Amino acid sequence: MFGYPIETVYLFVLIVSGSLTFVYILLSDILDGIFDVPDHPFFSPQLIFSFFTVWSAAGYLFEKYTGMPSTVIGLVSAGIAFIVVLLLHFFVFIPLRSAEASLNYSEADLEGSLAKVIVTVPADGFGEILIERTSGAIAKPAKSLKNEEIAAGTEVIIIEMENGVATVAKHDPYHI
Incomplete structure (x- = not known):
């Protein structure tokens, strides 16, 4: 050829x-x-x-x-x-x-997820949370829903995501 x-x-x-x-x-x-x-x-x-x-x-x-x-x-x-x-x-x-x-996610997908506080969330400021997902871990800035301090290591639930900031509340697995 x-x-x-x-x-x-x-x-x-x-x-x-x-x-x-x-x-x-x-x-x-x-x-x-x-x-x-x-x-x-x-x-x-x-x-x-x-x-x-x-x-x-x-x-x-x-x-x-x-x-x-x-x-x-x-x-x-x-x-x-x-x-x-x-x-x-x-x-x-x-x-x-x-x-x-x-692997993609939207902020709305994070609402209702459990996360762990990695930087203490002060009463009137921002801390940081870590969200564990199957595709990896995501760190997001967070503020408290009730303007209360949330210590590092506390498990929280994401109530709302707004402009990349999570509004969180302490998660109580025994309180429904």
Whole structure:
């Protein structure tokens, strides 16, 4: 093909597609913003680059270690690449996309949450609370609902979030 042995072509495609995949992983957010590529789940650049990487790797290995005809090798490699890309899409990329969305939270989501005071909340001022979530811990400035001092280490409940500041009250698990 193109005056080169097919093994060389497969190896060249493998190197180029593998390099482009690596660069895309590093710069995907920037490249998506610059080129404004519509986000289609089956025609995303990472899937296309992955397809060519797996196709060329399988083709190179089959050419090197088997005696099958080149057309059969090309078709078998394309089938393997298609299956690998489908597995990547459904078991890696889709879960990653949904996990990325689940890390976001709004201030309204924090209302009603339990937190721990890490910097004492004075009667007429601001302290700091720590909210433990599945995605990590969040520290927020806090003020007391009843203008009373709340000591560090006290468990509180977030009554309201306003402009990034939590209005909190002492949490009494025995009082409903």
